[in-house]
Amino acid sequence: MRFAMSSAMLAALGMLVSNSAISAETVVSARVTQWDPMIVFIKPGDSVRWDNMAGHNSESIPELIPEGGDQWQSKMGESVSQTFTKEGVYIYKCAPHVSEGMVGAIVVGEGKPVNIDAIKSSPENKGMIGRTIRKLDKELETKGMK
Numbered sequence: 001m002r003f004a005m006s007s008a009m010l011a012a013l014g015m016l017v018s019n020s021a022i023s024a025e026t027v028v029s030a031r032v033t034q035w036d037p038m039i040v041f042i043k044p045g046d047s048v049r050w051d052n053m054a055g056h057n058s059e060s061i062p063e064l065i066p067e068g069g070d071q072w073q074s075k076m077g078e079s080v081s082q083t084f085t086k087e088g089v090y091i092y093k094c095a096p097h098v099s100e101g102m103v104g105a106i107v108v109g110e111g112k113p114v115n116i117d118a119i120k121s122s123p124e125n126k127g128m129i130g131r132t133i134r135k136l137d138k139e140l141e142t143k144g145m146k
């Protein structure tokens with residue numbers, strides 16, 4: 001019994017250590033009216049930081065994130081960082097420039113994203129948001145994640 005408990009504790013500790021050791025931050029830059037890069041792939045526990053944000057903001061589109069995933073909405077002009085723990089696709093926008101195509105995607109985790117079908121069938125999948133979703137779909141195919 002004592003042995004079983006300490007094994008479990010060691011395993012938990014090992015997970016904590018390896019998670020913190022591998023967590024990374026990906027930078028997305030605002031460039032005129034586009035996100036660069038438009039689509040990023042990260043692991044659960046990793047962060048995304050938005051940079052060069054003068055005249056821009058970053059906010060999730062509530063219908064286009066995984067169930068239980070954190071929403072965010074940054075203030076105009078602020079460089080912010082968001083950590084993603086829940087796997088799936090997060091589609092986000094810059095509010096002033098969404099109609100000019102300033103829509104990005106963050107893919108958290110490997111394999112087929114849990115909410116990609118819901119995103120593709122969402123009424124929000126249209127216009128410039130739809131354009132990003134189509135590009136995302138192609139990238140998922142290229143990476144064998146469909």
Ligand SMILES: [Cu+2]
Nearest residue numbers: 056094097102
């Ligand atoms: Cu913008």
